[in-house]
Amino acid sequence: MTAAGGTPPLSGGSGGPAALRPLLDETLDALAAGARLRGGPVPPGGPAELAREVDRVLTGEGPDRHALRRLTELLAYGAADPADPACAAHLHCPPLAVAVAADLAVSALNPSQDSWDQAPAATALETALLAELAALVGFPPAAAAGVLTSGGTESNLMGLMLARDRVLGGAVELDGLPPGRRPRIIASAAAHFSVQRAAALLGLGERAVRSVPVDRDQRMDGDALADALAETVWEGATPIAVVATAGTTDTGAVDPLGRCADLAERHGAWLHVDAAYGGGALLSDRLAPLLDGIARADSVALDFHKLGWQPAAAGVFLVRCEETYASLARRAVYLNPADDEQAGYPSLLGLSLRTTRRADAFKLAVTLRTLGRPGLGALVDACHDLALHAAAAVRAEPALDLHGDPLLTTVLFRYRPATDGPDAADRINAELRRRLLHTGRAVVGRTELPGTGPGRVRLKLTLLNPHTSPADIDRLLADIVRQGREVESAPGPSRAAQD
Ligand SMILES: *Cc1c(COP(=O)(O)O)cnc(C)c1O
Numbered sequence: 001m002t003a004a005g006g007t008p009p010l011s012g013g014s015g016g017p018a019a020l021r022p023l024l025d026e027t028l029d030a031l032a033a034g035a036r037l038r039g040g041p042v043p044p045g046g047p048a049e050l051a052r053e054v055d056r057v058l059t060g061e062g063p064d065r066h067a068l069r070r071l072t073e074l075l076a077y078g079a080a081d082p083a084d085p086a087c088a089a090h091l092h093c094p095p096l097a098v099a100v101a102a103d104l105a106v107s108a109l110n111p112s113q114d115s116w117d118q119a120p121a122a123t124a125l126e127t128a129l130l131a132e133l134a135a136l137v138g139f140p141p142a143a144a145a146g147v148l149t150s151g152g153t154e155s156n157l158m159g160l161m162l163a164r165d166r167v168l169g170g171a172v173e174l175d176g177l178p179p180g181r182r183p184r185i186i187a188s189a190a191a192h193f194s195v196q197r198a199a200a201l202l203g204l205g206e207r208a209v210r211s212v213p214v215d216r217d218q219r220m221d222g223d224a225l226a227d228a229l230a231e232t233v234w235e236g237a238t239p240i241a242v243v244a245t246a247g248t249t250d251t252g253a254v255d256p257l258g259r260c261a262d263l264a265e266r267h268g269a270w271l272h273v274d275a276a277y278g279g280g281a282l283l284s285d286r287l288a289p290l291l292d293g294i295a296r297a298d299s300v301a302l303d304f305h306k307l308g309w310q311p312a313a314a315g316v317f318l319v320r321c322e323e324t325y326a327s328l329a330r331r332a333v334y335l336n337p338a339d340d341e342q343a344g345y346p347s348l349l350g351l352s353l354r355t356t357r358r359a360d361a362f363k364l365a366v367t368l369r370t371l372g373r374p375g376l377g378a379l380v381d382a383c384h385d386l387a388l389h390a391a392a393a394v395r396a397e398p399a400l401d402l403h404g405d406p407l408l409t410t411v412l413f414r415y416r417p418a419t420d421g422p423d424a425a426d427r428i429n430a431e432l433r434r435r436l437l438h439t440g441r442a443v444v445g446r447t448e449l450p451g452t453g454p455g456r457v458r459l460k461l462t463l464l465n466p467h468t469s470p471a472d473i474d475r476l477l478a479d480i481v482r483q484g485r486e487v488e489s490a491p492g493p494s495r496a497a498q499d
Helices: 016-038 047-058 067-077 097-109 120-137 152-168 194-201 222-234 257-266 278-283 322-328 338-342 361-396 422-439 470-489
Strands: 145-149 182-188 209-212 237-245 270-275 299-303 315-319 400-402 410-415 443-448 457-462
Touching: 016 067, 016 097, 047 067, 097 361, 120 145, 120 278, 120 299, 120 315, 120 361, 145 152, 152 182, 152 194, 152 237, 152 270, 152 299, 152 315, 152 322, 182 194, 182 222, 194 209, 209 222, 222 237, 222 257, 237 257, 257 270, 270 278, 278 299, 278 361, 315 322, 361 400, 361 410, 361 470, 400 470, 410 422, 410 470, 422 443, 422 457, 422 470, 457 470
Parallel strands: 182 209, 182 237, 237 270, 270 299
Antiparallel strands: 145 315, 299 315, 400 410, 410 457, 443 457
């Protein structure tokens, strides 16, 4: 744009949309062209080939007035596109078109949620949306508070920070704590790794997290939690928080929330429920009962960029009682001066770890208004139905071995090689997944779980695309079996496996 002379146009104001329109047409055309060129869930070839392609497009002297088109086409060509039914590895959802359009409005206007005078309507909108989401969780909306976050990682950090500050008091000098007050966080062995990271960032150390055993579906054992809490106290440490997971990342297992709440209460510990994945179940009448007890949490993490069809980021952090938010409060004379607040200008600064913050609430508010909870619930149910179909299809296929019945939208299984031995099973499953990725035919998840039979490697389908059909799932499973047979009959690890 600058090449033609003059200052490049802006996206805002009454002239912004007119400047954006031709650029959007160009972007949308490039998105379609890139997707056509890719032709599947992911481009064929490995990382080295794609990096060469990126270098090729970036080479050349700037300025390039076709940079938007060329780079967008490259981005789309080189995408792992969750809108393709064969892209089903991670908690990586295909965003709804309406949510993306709403997010474009946010990008164009660029409100920042740290002070009212940078985001007048967006501030009120975020506050109203959070009251709606608090009600969805079962928190009393008038007493609850929260904020949009970058996701479960940030929400978990915030929950554990408030837990630390409530139990130990703000601004703790951890070195000076007597041994009897050494803080401990109790979480299941299948809790998200961000819990350990949060403990490290909060100055408690990763070893402050005590991990409680899980069953083979990754659900925390309630008796084991009771034992862990009793032992913590017996050792002279202080259990500051229990982290319950509502929807583990791998299996979608939900910890016994009511029991967790009872035990946390008995020990004076904060209960943080990490519902980054499972929180989406609250949208569905069928699945919401899985999360019974979540309303007893002190804080909750929800991620609508997982089971919620929002472009990242759409994390939500909620606390049941606003007063417990105290240690995050900040007064910055240039953002939220006391006299402005007294005059009725609210500020969200003291609710977030961040300062400049996108209006991520907007796309979610638009989506909820457009579809309503029933509309979103129907999408959750569609993905749950797909998981049930996939599990039945795996069970009916002798070459595949189902790990367990799906609870949410994830199905775990493995290819069962004719050859014996745990190494063979693990190596073949890992390699067949890499080959599917390399050929660009499918993006399938891989994890490791205990269980009966040889080996630990499992394949994973995380089904978040409500447009996927049962026939798509059948094709994907057939592809996995075919690839497994090919790997099994190949003489050794292939080039594709190492790329
Ligand atoms: C995905 C996930 C997280 C991390 O969330 P981000 O949005 O990626 O930061 C935390 N906990 C659970 C259970 C998750 O599935």
